[in-house]
Amino acid sequence: MLQEISIAANEYAALIDYLSGQLPYEGCAALIGFGGGTDGPLHILRIKPLANVAPDNRRSRFVADPREWTKLLFAAPTDGARLVGIAHSHPSAAPAPSAEDAGTLWHTLPTHWIVSFAAPARPVVRAYQIRPCLPAREQSLRIVNG
Numbered sequence: 001m002l003q004e005i006s007i008a009a010n011e012y013a014a015l016i017d018y019l020s021g022q023l024p025y026e027g028c029a030a031l032i033g034f035g036g037g038t039d040g041p042l043h044i045l046r047i048k049p050l051a052n053v054a055p056d057n058r059r060s061r062f063v064a065d066p067r068e069w070t071k072l073l074f075a076a077p078t079d080g081a082r083l084v085g086i087a088h089s090h091p092s093a094a095p096a097p098s099a100e101d102a103g104t105l106w107h108t109l110p111t112h113w114i115v116s117f118a119a120p121a122r123p124v125v126r127a128y129q130i131r132p133c134l135p136a137r138e139q140s141l142r143i144v145n146g
């Protein structure tokens with residue numbers, strides 16, 4: 001069964017904006033929201049840009065700044081929202097998980113988004129559940145108002 005994920009339109013726009021501003025390098029952001037139990041719906045309330053600090057090849061790989069991660073993970077939640085996913089961009093590749101993406105240690109997060117700028121004027125966003133030793137499973141992504 002496809003897990004359904006929704007995100008507010010303004011946060012979706014903010015995500016595309018931020019990642020587009022990182023070109024030609026890969027960019028990444030944390031997805032903060034609610035839900036994500038076993039196949040339950042997931043709502044992304046806000047995104048949190050994270051600097052890509054990969055020491056090399058930032059055009060084709062990303063390492064989220066560990067200081068920003070730490071701050072995020074230990075931030076006291078004020079509204080109950082929590083880290084539910086991560087998004088990163090593929091500046092010129094398709095929105096499909098690379099071998100490195102498939103082997104991410106963040107596979108316990110409910111959702112992984114890949115934003116492809118292969119056609120820069122028309123970025124394509126795909127959401128996946130990354131499963132160790134299994135093909136990534138695509139999730140349905142819905143943009144909602146408010």
Ligand SMILES: [Zn+2]
Nearest residue numbers: 090097098101
């Ligand atoms: Zn990737």
